[in-house]
Amino acid sequence: MADSAAAPHAAPNTGGAEVTKRDFLKLVTAAGAAVGVGAIVWPLVDSMNPAADVLALSSTTVDLAPVQVGQAITVMWRGKPVFVRHRSAEEIAKAKADDKGRLPDPMTDAARVKPGKEQWLIVVGICTHLGCVPIGNRSTEVRGEYGGWFCPCHGSHYDTSGRIRLGPAPANLAVPPYAFEGDTKIKIG
Amino acid sequence: MAGLHKSEFQNPVINWIDSRLPVFTMLQKEYGVFPTPRNFNYLWNFGALAMINLVIMIATGIFLAMNYTPHATMAFDSVERIMRDVNYGWLLRYVHMNGASMFFIVVYIHMFRGLYYGSYKTPRELLWILGVIILLLMMATAFMGYVLPWGQMSYWGATVITNLFSAFPIIGDSIVTWLWGGFSVDNPTLNRFFSLHYLLPFVLVGVVFLHIAALHITGSNNPLGIDVKGPQDTLPFHPYYTIKDSVGICVYLLVFACFVFFAPNYLGHPDNYIPANPLVTPAHIVPEWYFLPFYAILRSVPDKLGGVLLMFASIGVLALLPWLDTSPVRSARFRPIYRILFWVLAVACVVLGVCGAKPAEGIWVVLSRIATAYYFLHFLVILPVLGKFERTLPLPESISRAVLPTGGGGPLPGGAAAKPMEKA
Ligand code: HEM
Ligand code: FES
Numbered sequence: 001m002a003d004s005a006a007a008p009h010a011a012p013n014t015g016g017a018e019v020t021k022r023d024f025l026k027l028v029t030a031a032g033a034a035v036g037v038g039a040i041v042w043p044l045v046d047s048m049n050p051a052a053d054v055l056a057l058s059s060t061t062v063d064l065a066p067v068q069v070g071q072a073i074t075v076m077w078r079g080k081p082v083f084v085r086h087r088s089a090e091e092i093a094k095a096k097a098d099d100k101g102r103l104p105d106p107m108t109d110a111a112r113v114k115p116g117k118e119q120w121l122i123v124v125g126i127c128t129h130l131g132c133v134p135i136g137n138r139s140t141e142v143r144g145e146y147g148g149w150f151c152p153c154h155g156s157h158y159d160t161s162g163r164i165r166l167g168p169a170p171a172n173l174a175v176p177p178y179a180f181e182g183d184t185k186i187k188i189g
Numbered sequence: 190m191a192g193l194h195k196s197e198f199q200n201p202v203i204n205w206i207d208s209r210l211p212v213f214t215m216l217q218k219e220y221g222v223f224p225t226p227r228n229f230n231y232l233w234n235f236g237a238l239a240m241i242n243l244v245i246m247i248a249t250g251i252f253l254a255m256n257y258t259p260h261a262t263m264a265f266d267s268v269e270r271i272m273r274d275v276n277y278g279w280l281l282r283y284v285h286m287n288g289a290s291m292f293f294i295v296v297y298i299h300m301f302r303g304l305y306y307g308s309y310k311t312p313r314e315l316l317w318i319l320g321v322i323i324l325l326l327m328m329a330t331a332f333m334g335y336v337l338p339w340g341q342m343s344y345w346g347a348t349v350i351t352n353l354f355s356a357f358p359i360i361g362d363s364i365v366t367w368l369w370g371g372f373s374v375d376n377p378t379l380n381r382f383f384s385l386h387y388l389l390p391f392v393l394v395g396v397v398f399l400h401i402a403a404l405h406i407t408g409s410n411n412p413l414g415i416d417v418k419g420p421q422d423t424l425p426f427h428p429y430y431t432i433k434d435s436v437g438i439c440v441y442l443l444v445f446a447c448f449v450f451f452a453p454n455y456l457g458h459p460d461n462y463i464p465a466n467p468l469v470t471p472a473h474i475v476p477e478w479y480f481l482p483f484y485a486i487l488r489s490v491p492d493k494l495g496g497v498l499l500m501f502a503s504i505g506v507l508a509l510l511p512w513l514d515t516s517p518v519r520s521a522r523f524r525p526i527y528r529i530l531f532w533v534l535a536v537a538c539v540v541l542g543v544c545g546a547k548p549a550e551g552i553w554v555v556l557s558r559i560a561t562a563y564y565f566l567h568f569l570v571i572l573p574v575l576g577k578f579e580r581t582l583p584l585p586e587s588i589s590r591a592v593l594p595t596g597g598g599g600p601l602p603g604g605a606a607a608k609p610m611e612k613a
Contacts, residue, residue, distance in 0.1 A: 045367075048381060054371045074468055079373040081468045125468075126373075129493060131352040132345065132470040152472050153349065154488060154549050170493050 059189030061181070064120065072137040074125060077188045081125035081133055082176055083149070084186075087160060092118050094147065095161035105171045109161040112175050122186065123162040124176050127151040129169035134158060149173070219405055224423035225430055226411035228592045232306075233409070233430075234437030235299035240397065241438060242292045247390050249285040250334075257337065259383035261376040264339035265464045283453040284445075289331050290456045291445050293479035296324065300507075305531055307519030308410040314511035316403040321508045323396050328480070330389040333382040335477055340461035345474045347374045347382070353487075356494040373467060413591055414520025415584055422588035473548060481545030482538050486564070488549045489557040499561070506568040513568055515576030523582040530571060537563040 060077045062084060067073055072085035087095075095109040113121055125133050134149035134156070135141040144150030144157035146165045151158075156167030163172040178188040196207035196214060207213040256275050258267035271278035300320065303309055309317035336347045351368045355361040370377030408417060417423055424430070448455065456478055460471045476484050486503050490496035506513070521528040537560040544557035585591035 048370055049367050050369075050371050051377070054377065076468070079371060079375050079467060129352075130349040131355075132349065132474070133468060135470075135472075151470075153470060153474055168488075168491055168493055168496070 059187055061185065061187050064184040064186060069119070070139060072139075074137055075188070077124075077176060082188060083121075083123050083125040083137055083162075083173070085121045085123075085137070087119050087121055091147065091160040095159060095163075098146075098159055098161070098163075098165075102165075104164050107161075107163060107172055112161050112163075112172070114180060117180060120186075121160070121162060122175065122178055122188070123173035125149075125173070127153065127156055127169055128164065128171040128173065129154055129156050129167070134173075220431075221425065221427045223405070223426040224408070224417070224420070225426045226409055226417055226588055227422060227424045227429075228411050228413060228588050229409075229430065229433065230412050231433075231437060232298070232302040233411075234434055234441075235295050235302060237434040238295045238437060238441050239292065239299055241441070242288060242295055243390065243393060243397065246285065246288050246292065247394075249281050249288065250387070250390065252281050253285055254387065257383075259337070259380050261339065261379050261465070264337060264379060268338040280449070283449045285334075286457065287445065287448040287453060289334065289477070290448070290479065291441070292327065293331070295441070296327065297479075300324070301535065303410075304534070305521045306410055306412060307414050307514070307516075307521070309511045310514065310517075310519050311511065312407045313403075313410065316400060316407060317511060318508050319396060319400040319403060321504065323393060323400060324507075325504065326389055326393050326396060330386060330393065331477065331479070333386040333389070335461075336379065336382045337386060338461060339379060339465045341463045341465055341469075341471050342458045342461040342474065344374060344465035344467065345470055346476055347378065349474065350476075351378075353497045353500075356497040358494070375467075410519060411588060412520060413522065413585060413588055414518065415588065418587045418589075475546055478542070478546070481543075482541035483545070485541040485545035485557040486561050488545070489554065489561045499565075503564060506565065510568065510572075514572040515574075516572075516579060516581070517576070518581045518584065523584055524579055525582065526579050527575060530567065530575070533563065534567045537567070 058078055060075055060082075062073075062075050064084065064086070067084065067086045069086050070088050072083055074081045074083060076082070092109070099108045109118075112123075125137070127134050129151065130153060132151050132153035134151040136143035136149035136158075142150045142152075144166075146157050146159035148158040148160045148162060148165075150156070151167065151169065154168050156169035157165050158169075158173055159165050161172075162175075164170070176188050178186050181187050193208045194211040194214065196204045196211065198204045198207050198213055203213055253271065256267065256271050256278060258264055268282070271282050273279075275281075303317065303320070332346070332350060336343045351365055351374065354364045354368065357364065366372065368378070369375065370381060411417075458475065458477075460474075463471075475481070483500050483503060487496045487500040490499055516524060516527065518524055521531055540556055540560040541564070544553045544560065547553040549557075
């Protein structure tokens, strides 16, 4: 504002401390522009979030009858693998005993299964480290030091409750929302 | 006439255009007579090589895109069709695929050249930072390009790398969902990666332009790392360096052709010829070779967030390098200790690359931790301290004195002894 000829409406420069109407107008304009830019950018950004059809909670129904004790199957839910494991009595006992063991992400086995259906462990088959699919669903595969699953990507070991025990993964395998629709039928999602 | 540029070109057509839009004058100034230090060695070829490489990538990419289908169920087959049915499709793809590797070879050499000769020091800090931005853009582009063929490595590489962002507390998972456009890497992810893979190379062109613009303000550094004192220290860019660059381009194309025609899949991973399967992770996933050192840094930390932060920091320190290196002498030729430590750093980077390719267990974890530690020690501790203690060798009076047999003929203009920046 030093050049009063170029800015005839500016108040005379009195050392810069004085707040003029022009300062106010500038601020309002800048704030308005910022809101405007935000309003334009948000639809662009949000268009990258999951679309309505992706969000429409696809649910999967799984028939558990053919899955024998000790077996596990993999089903697809929301584009992700879900492990459905029919646990043996020893595996359940081991998981329960480990409730008091060293758990990086403490959670009891009972909190990870439905009451009275402890033989069925249902977890999302995505390693909580960087998203690989752990191996061990087939009994011939390596199941890691805790007999659950092993993630070969960076070496995470999960126990028979799908809890993280060793390795870089920070959390237990997630339990998806599901409900029993009969004795041997579940609906995931 | 008012407002017209006074063009010196004789050809009437060129003169007519140049008077209205002085692009010919600009080319003549920036690439014809542009005064360039006379003592460049072949390491100064790599900037030009990188530019050629970018042009090759854009040219082959545009033609690949004419036959490529960015859809999860069709992408793999469309790439196979390019390989088998499209005329010269195999050539386009192999040039593009190996071109990405050549690009990183060239740019890594270009960067180590800068490290050795202190090209990042004042007044070239911004030039260097623009280079770091170019590296980041290249990495993003190459990563997204590698996802496009939708093979097993494409899919799981994309999964692991996008999941890096889940390490951030609270917002991490929302970021990952946003990146994916869903709940796993899937068709929306492939679509946006294709869109961005097409876009980013053109952003690169823009940043490269700024990189060159900044270079032409400060002028090039040179193997002696001392400033140009006058005309006796320089040569016009054309024909001296257009020729020298051409020699380099021939050698570069020779190496490139060897890969394309004799070992097109040598640098790739065979698992990427298996179509993506969201239910099965390959037993041993590795990124492309040019990401291995960063991958090793990521895995050297047992903590998820820590590993991710350290990996990003490994590039961040490069941007801070002009201020971390406190030595006023640029070229390692006159820095006896730095010259050795430079090679230690180079070895540490190679060790990291090897560790990144190996499973994260046993000796490889130990080695990658040592190399990671040295990498950061080098930039954050050694360079700031070394600049204060190192006894540098005496700098030559001028480029021409140092490199011309006759000592550069004639006295130096205006008693131009080395300026304080160049003296220790
Ligand atoms: C900075 C420059 C670029 C880099 C570093 C780069 C890198 C890559 C890489 C690594 C691949 C995977 C190759 C494979 O394994 O098959 C790829 C694929 C692809 N790129 Fe690029 N690219 C660049 C520029 C471009 C441009 C400008 C376009 C289009 C305008 C493009 C279009 C494609 C297409 C269609 C594919 C899929 C076909 C294929 O997999 O071969 N690229 N890119
Ligand atoms: S993704 Fe499973 S250990 Fe890294």
